[in-house]
Amino acid sequence: MAKTGEKKGGTPMILQIALVILIIAISFFVLKVYVFDKMNDELSRLDTQIADLDLKVQKAQAFQQKKALNEQIYNSRLAELEREKRILPKERETDELVRRLENLAHESRDMKITLFRPDKPVDHDFYYEWPITINCEASYSSIGQFFEQVANFDRILNVYNLNIDSTAQGSDARPTLKAGFIASTFVYTGDATEKIQ
Numbered sequence: 633m634a635k636t637g638e639k640k641g642g643t644p645m646i647l648q649i650a651l652v653i654l655i656i657a658i659s660f661f662v663l664k665v666y667v668f669d670k671m672n673d674e675l676s677r678l679d680t681q682i683a684d685l686d687l688k689v690q691k692a693q694a695f696q697q698k699k700a701l702n703e704q705i706y707n708s709r710l711a712e713l714e715r716e717k718r719i720l721p722k723e724r725e726t727d728e729l730v731r732r733l734e735n736l737a738h739e740s741r742d743m744k745i746t747l748f749r750p751d752k753p754v755d756h757d758f759y760y761e762w763p764i765t766i767n768c769e770a771s772y773s774s775i776g777q778f779f780e781q782v783a784n785f786d787r788i789l790n791v792y793n794l795n796i797d798s799t800a801q802g803s804d805a806r807p808t809l810k811a812g813f814i815a816s817t818f819v820y821t822g823d824a825t826e827k828i829q
Contacts, residue, residue, distance in 0.1 A: 729787050729817055730764065736781055737766065742774035747812075753819070763816045769799065775811050782815065790816045 730750060737745050747767035753760040770778070775796070782789055794813040 733764065733815060737768065737778060740774050740778055743768050743770035743778060759818050759820050761816050761818055763814045765814055767812045769808050769810055772809055775809060788818050792816065
């Protein structure tokens with residue numbers, strides 16, 4: 633008669649169970665080493681890539697917001713530059729401004745122009761200054777009116793080196809002044825921002 637837990641002509645039952653457990657353990661170990669560990673490594677790598685991509689997306693969003701703000705600031709500054717350029721004429725507009733100044737001086741009935749001489753331009757970074765030496769004889773009020781009209785020009789026109797001397801009585805028995813001054817206009821020559829555009 634055979635012992636309990638033993639098959640006829642076979643291996644004992646405990647040995648079979650141990651063998652099955654050993655096969656399952658080896659299979660699990662092989663699966664862990666060659667499948668699960670590789671899957672975990674791949675998942676970790678993908679998690680790292682996702683974190684990197686999230687960081688890049690956040691940086692891109694921050695850049696997009698800064699870009700929009702910088703574009704708004706740039707457009708505002710560009711509009712400000714355009715406003716400023718309106719009061720700083722370019723070359724072709726300067727001739728017209730000088731003619732206007734000369735006509736203004738000549739049209740004044742109490743003002744006699746004795747010298748109207750555009751001088752050599754003085755070069756600056758993005759503009760040059762064009763001084764015009766003017767000498768005249770006029771009454772006090774007509775000189776004041778002339779300067780008032782010059783101040784109302786929409787272009788920049790500075791008056792400096794003003795010298796006023798009294799002279800003999802004028803032809804209509806009113807006191808006459810001799811005035812000499814430099815009226816200086818500025819000509820816009822362009823800058824780096826225009827070269828970029």
